[in-house]
Amino acid sequence: MLNLWRKIRAHGRVAEPPVGGRGYPLVPGLRGSVQVRHVDAGSCGGCEVEIGAAFGPVYDAERYGARLVASPRHADALLVTGVVTRNMSEPLRRTYDAVPAPKLVVAVGDCARDCGVFKGAYGVAGAVGDVLPVDAEVAGCPPRPEAIVAAVRGLTGR
Amino acid sequence: MNLTESALGLAVGVAALAALAVAALPGRWRPACAGAGTALAGAAGVAAGVAALTGRPFSLSLPGLLPLSGLEFGADRLSGFFIAVTGAVAVPAGVYATGYLRHSGTSRSACAFLPLFAASMLLVPAAAWAVTLLACWELMALTSLLQVLAEHRRRPEVAEAGRWYAVMTHLGFACILAALMLAGGGSLLAVRHLPAGLAGTVFVLALAGFGSKAGIVPLHAWLPRAHPEAPSHVSALMSAAMVNLGVYGIIRTGFGLLGGGARWWWLLVLALGAVSAVYGILQAAMSSDLKRLLGYSTTENMGLVLVGLGAAGLFAGTGHRVLAGLALTAALLHVAGHAAFKTLLFLSAGAVAQRAGTRDLDALGGLRGGMPATTAAFAWGALAASALPPGTAFVSEWLLLQALIHGLPGGGTAAAVVLPTAVAAVALTAGLSAATFVKAFGTGFLARPRSDGAARAAEAPGSMLAGMALAGAACAVLALVPGAVLPALARAAAMTAGPAVAGLVTLRLSGAAGELSPLLLALAVLAVTLVAAGWLRVLPGRRARRAARLWDCGAGPLTARMEYTATAFAEPLQRVFDDVLAPETGIDVTHLDEARYLVAAVEYRRRVPDRVERRLYQPALAAVRAWGEAGRRLAPGSVHRYLGYGFYAVVALLIVLTVTR
Numbered sequence: 001m002l003n004l005w006r007k008i009r010a011h012g013r014v015a016e017p018p019v020g021g022r023g024y025p026l027v028p029g030l031r032g033s034v035q036v037r038h039v040d041a042g043s044c045g046g047c048e049v050e051i052g053a054a055f056g057p058v059y060d061a062e063r064y065g066a067r068l069v070a071s072p073r074h075a076d077a078l079l080v081t082g083v084v085t086r087n088m089s090e091p092l093r094r095t096y097d098a099v100p101a102p103k104l105v106v107a108v109g110d111c112a113r114d115c116g117v118f119k120g121a122y123g124v125a126g127a128v129g130d131v132l133p134v135d136a137e138v139a140g141c142p143p144r145p146e147a148i149v150a151a152v153r154g155l156t157g158r
Numbered sequence: 159m160n161l162t163e164s165a166l167g168l169a170v171g172v173a174a175l176a177a178l179a180v181a182a183l184p185g186r187w188r189p190a191c192a193g194a195g196t197a198l199a200g201a202a203g204v205a206a207g208v209a210a211l212t213g214r215p216f217s218l219s220l221p222g223l224l225p226l227s228g229l230e231f232g233a234d235r236l237s238g239f240f241i242a243v244t245g246a247v248a249v250p251a252g253v254y255a256t257g258y259l260r261h262s263g264t265s266r267s268a269c270a271f272l273p274l275f276a277a278s279m280l281l282v283p284a285a286a287w288a289v290t291l292l293a294c295w296e297l298m299a300l301t302s303l304l305q306v307l308a309e310h311r312r313r314p315e316v317a318e319a320g321r322w323y324a325v326m327t328h329l330g331f332a333c334i335l336a337a338l339m340l341a342g343g344g345s346l347l348a349v350r351h352l353p354a355g356l357a358g359t360v361f362v363l364a365l366a367g368f369g370s371k372a373g374i375v376p377l378h379a380w381l382p383r384a385h386p387e388a389p390s391h392v393s394a395l396m397s398a399a400m401v402n403l404g405v406y407g408i409i410r411t412g413f414g415l416l417g418g419g420a421r422w423w424w425l426l427v428l429a430l431g432a433v434s435a436v437y438g439i440l441q442a443a444m445s446s447d448l449k450r451l452l453g454y455s456t457t458e459n460m461g462l463v464l465v466g467l468g469a470a471g472l473f474a475g476t477g478h479r480v481l482a483g484l485a486l487t488a489a490l491l492h493v494a495g496h497a498a499f500k501t502l503l504f505l506s507a508g509a510v511a512q513r514a515g516t517r518d519l520d521a522l523g524g525l526r527g528g529m530p531a532t533t534a535a536f537a538w539g540a541l542a543a544s545a546l547p548p549g550t551a552f553v554s555e556w557l558l559l560q561a562l563i564h565g566l567p568g569g570g571t572a573a574a575v576v577l578p579t580a581v582a583a584v585a586l587t588a589g590l591s592a593a594t595f596v597k598a599f600g601t602g603f604l605a606r607p608r609s610d611g612a613a614r615a616a617e618a619p620g621s622m623l624a625g626m627a628l629a630g631a632a633c634a635v636l637a638l639v640p641g642a643v644l645p646a647l648a649r650a651a652a653m654t655a656g657p658a659v660a661g662l663v664t665l666r667l668s669g670a671a672g673e674l675s676p677l678l679l680a681l682a683v684l685a686v687t688l689v690a691a692g693w694l695r696v697l698p699g700r701r702a703r704r705a706a707r708l709w710d711c712g713a714g715p716l717t718a719r720m721e722y723t724a725t726a727f728a729e730p731l732q733r734v735f736d737d738v739l740a741p742e743t744g745i746d747v748t749h750l751d752e753a754r755y756l757v758a759a760v761e762y763r764r765r766v767p768d769r770v771e772r773r774l775y776q777p778a779l780a781a782v783r784a785w786g787e788a789g790r791r792l793a794p795g796s797v798h799r800y801l802g803y804g805f806y807a808v809v810a811l812l813i814v815l816t817v818t819r
């Protein structure tokens with residue numbers, strides 16, 4: 001048992017280093033592993049389907065070191081979809097507050113980037129960038145899973 | 159006249175004087191007088207009990223006081239123990255009552271009978287003759303009944319509880335009367351040699367009578383009714399002191415009067431104890447009324463005591479006197495520990511009920527802010543009750559388990575089957591009691607208040623807190639240095655069996671391998687807690703810190719409606735023990751008139767009735783009622799018919815007498 005502990009101590013973290021081909025991670029402290037919390041700020045549901053596909057067995061974004069978690073308290077990054085509705089703008093801000101630093105925000109889909117098809121609609125508070133500082137964007141309505149995986153790899157750097 | 163005798167005389171005298179003074183004084187002075195009288199009588203009782211426990215027996219004969227038989231008192235070590243425990247409960251209860259009664263405005267009679275109730279409980283273990291015991295027992299029953307009924311004007315449930323209590327306690331009295339008369343009456347301190355069948359009958363009758371007072375299943379039905387409805391200092395006196403006298407009666411008749419007896423007696427006691435322990439704590443776990451929960455927990459603890467008694471009887475029967483002494487010592491220690499923590503729990507629960515206006519755990523919560531001292535008192539009591547170190551019940555249950563486990567090899571077939579089952583029952587009880595008290599404390603005192611009453615609750619006055627502090631100190635002594643009282647208990651138990659435990663800081667079992675040091679254990683727990691707390695404080699100190707809002711899913715503030723309720727906390731247990739508890743649930747879904755697919759309201763009901771009561775008492779009550787209805791036809795109200803009955807009865811009697819002569 002003690003031997004095992006000693007080995008664990010000596011080896012530290014055993015994982016492939018970030019290769020850097022896709023650019024280094026946005027935050028060096030994350031070191032190739034990013035915990036992601038998804039927030040639906042007013043989406044039509046289409047982006048959720050694609051995120052589900054990106055983290056599903058076909059595209060398997062987890063192999064690049066990203067993982068969907070159940071609470072912002074556990075997360076390093078927020079994956080925000082949809083326009084920010086009036087009702088969701090305060091909860092979105094609170095969710096961002098609840099994420100421990102360092103933290104990243106990814107706006108997924110055209111709605112999140114610039115309100116997309118809902119631009120000017122009743123009840124819309126704005127795009128994600130109007131409420132939170134956005135670090136990365138994924139275009140498309142809905143974006144293809146490949147695009148989401150590519151953005152996630154940008155975060156993890158792998 | 160030795161110390162025991164004079165102290166006991168003093169206790170009775172003080173109580174009688176206090177009762178008279180309460181009757182004479184104006185309303186303002188009554189609470190202080192009744193409380194002080196009870197506390198002083200209790201203190202004198204402690205002195206008398208300790209004197210008798212440390213080897214100053216007495217006997218006193220008052221031939222003129224009761225016609226035909228007179229009154230005979232006497233106390234040996236065993237009586238001394240029970241007198242001391244009763245007195246020690248009466249002191250905090252009396253101190254507490256001075257504050258409690260002032261705020262609840264109880265009547266003159268309820269105040270006046272409080273010291274008398276305490277004194278009658280002190281006299282029961284000091285009774286040396288059968289008739290004296292019966293007289294004191296009845297006095298205790300009547301004074302306690304008056305106490306239970308104290309708040310009947312304000313709450314209608316009290317009357318029903320009082321009826322149950324009156325009937326059950328008098329049925330118990332009838333059983334004890336029959337048992338003692340069959341045993342030939344006379345002195346209780348001398349061993350009687352009866353034929354086996356008769357001795358068995360006497361024992362079973364005594365077990366029923368005394369066991370009903372101790373709240374043993376299936377004779378417990380009055381206990382969870384009467385104890386919650388009484389004012390809280392009375393609940394404490396009943397639940398912590400009066401039930402013990404049932405145990406005293408069983409020890410006195412089983413070991414003393416009948417001198418041991420057959421093996422099946424003690425197997426019966428052990429089985430009843432194990433069933434009571436598990437059933438009592440299960441019902442307590444389901445209960446969401448704070449005081450009812452405590453009442454059921456009394457049944458559980460008396461069950462554990464009976465397990466100890468049964469084991470002691472079994473071991474004594476097979477000649478293992480050391481183990482018998484150990485089991486009996488464990489039982490006595492549990493009696494003392496239970497008295498201490500149950501007093502504390504009932505007193506703090508009473509403060510909650512008075513201040514928050516409700517005993518319903520589902521409507522309490524958040525008392526930590528308004529009543530910090532009461533919350534601390536209840537927390538200490540809950541820890542003491544849940545058989546975890548450094549609690550009070552932990553030491554006695556450890557001793558009990560040691561006795562049961564060490565008794566395995568030499569007990570024969572019956573013991574080989576019964577003892578492991580008893581160990582399992584004790585272990586299960588310990589686990590469930592921890593869950594129960596986590597529920598009671600967590601949902602009742604922590605989190606946010608669930609009702610206006612709980613939100614407005616203010617701290618109890620000083621006298622009530624002083625009562626709790628006294629009981630809490632007793633818990634601490636019994637939990638940390640049980641070695642201070644154990645030798646005396648072991649000697650009280652040795653009177654009937656043999657010495658068992660030694661050591662002041664480290665308890666060592668004599669005659670069996672086993673050691674425990676509650677004080678060191680408590681220190682270790684304290685040290686680990688301090689180190690962990692300090693570490694948690696130091697560890698994040700090096701990094702930058704940021705205060706963030708409590709995570710509430712981003713929605714509005716958390717409300718009390720989102721909290722775990724007591725009922726919800728108990729639900730998983732209810733599922734596990736579904737077959738035993740047989741809960742009644744029902745769902746009513748109301749639809750909108752316009753469309754069957756739209757739901758207007760959903761109503762969910764759940765009740766966990768006492769199953770023993772449902773299966774045993776309700777049919778019996780129904781039979782009694784049917785019998786009464788049938789008897790009604792004989793009495794239609796015609797005077798002629800009644801005269802006819804008298805005439806025919808006399809004629810029938812004459813015929814019988816002629817024929818049998």
Ligand code: SF4
Pocket residue numbers: 042043044045046047081082083108109110111112116117140141142143
């Ligand atoms: S981007 Fe398109 S798919 Fe995504 S939420 Fe907006 S409308 Fe729906």
